[in-house]
Amino acid sequence: MMDQQSAAALFNQTGGPRFELIPANGIVERAIAALPSHATLTITCSPTNGIDATIDTSIALAPRFAQVIPHIAARMIRSEEHLITMLDRLAEHNVHEIFIVGGDQEKPLGPYHHGLELLQSLATHENGLHRIGIPAYPEGHPHIDTDTLNQDFAAKAPYAHYAVTQMCFDPGQVLAWLQEKRASGLQLPCYLGIPGPVKLDKLLRIAPRIGVTDSLRFLKKNLKLSRKLMRGYDPGALVNAYTPYLSESDFCIEGFHVYTFNELDTLKKEVGGV
Known part of the structure; x- marks a missing residue:
């Protein structure tokens, strides 16, 4: 379980942390059972589950939590009409915030090839x-070169x-990226992505897809942290490393974004502030 200092730093930020969930069978019921009603949730979007699953899950959770934020993958939007229909559905359920990603869909299903095109259309x-909201990649992206990513x-x-x-185990690299930006x-405020409690084998399966191979190399050099992860990762060390910078206006850190991997029971057990 996280120590009191790191738990306080995680949960005492304005609005508290954001918890990222993956649409899956039973996730609505599990989220309601494990997370407090004042929590902010973000719902991912993937080709496996489909964008409609993201919208349906968001709408189902919206009445039970303070805020629910669906991820909208540009490459999975079938048409402008599809986009408008989704936004209208969300608005009907008081969901007025979205997180835009390009998406892992290999071939665009409609007119938007990447997140920028969707953002420009919405404007x-x-x-x-x-x-x-938009994603940021201090460690780079597995399929996009650094120059293109920065542009x-x-x-x-x-x-x-x-x-x-993105999720990162090396606070020094994230803070250096923030300073550079x-x-x-x-001036864009940033939420810092940190992993919730997760077993190493699960992380190893997803790391190449989310671009955290540098973090895995960092773990190999930090055996103490790796051993903790083997038992079930406690984000307290990362939170404590970031805490001195949370109130510094030069960094403009908005708070924490917790990648839960749907390990909600473990999250509730390990993070006493939930």
């Missing part, structure tokens, strides 16, 4: 959205209200 008409992030930032960093003029 041209009324859509009922109050906030939009894409800079182009998307003016259309967004905040960014969320702030020095270049970026």
Whole structure:
């Protein structure tokens, strides 16, 4: 279980942490049982589950939690009409914030090939959205080169209200990335992505897809942290490493984004503040 200091740092941020869930059978009931009603949830989007599963799950959870934020994958939107229908459905259930990603769909299902095109489209008409988030990759992306990634992030930032960093075990690398972006003029607030309690074998399966291979190399050099992960990872060390920077305006850290991997029972047990 996290110590009191790290739990306080995690949960005492304005609005508290955000918990990322994956649409799956029973996830609505499990989330209601494991997480407090004042929590903020984000719901992922993948080709396996489909974007409609993301919307349906978000709508099902919305009445039970303070805020629910669906991930909208640009490449999975079938048409502009499909987009408008989704946003109308969300607005009817008081969901007015979305998180835009390009998506892992190999071939676009409709007119949007990447997140920037979707952001530009949304900026041209009324859509009922109050906030939009975008991803950030301090460790890079498995399928996008660094220069392209930086150009894409800079182009998307003016259309967004905040960014969320990929999961990373090396706080030094994330803080260095933040310093670099702030020095270049970026003012977008950032949520720092941290893993919730998760077993190493599960992390190893997903790491190549989410671009955290540098973090795995970092773990190999930090055997103490690796041993903790083998038993079930406690994010307390990461939270404590970031805590001194949370109140520094130069970093503009909005809070924490917890990648739960749907390990909600473990999360409730390990993180005493939930």
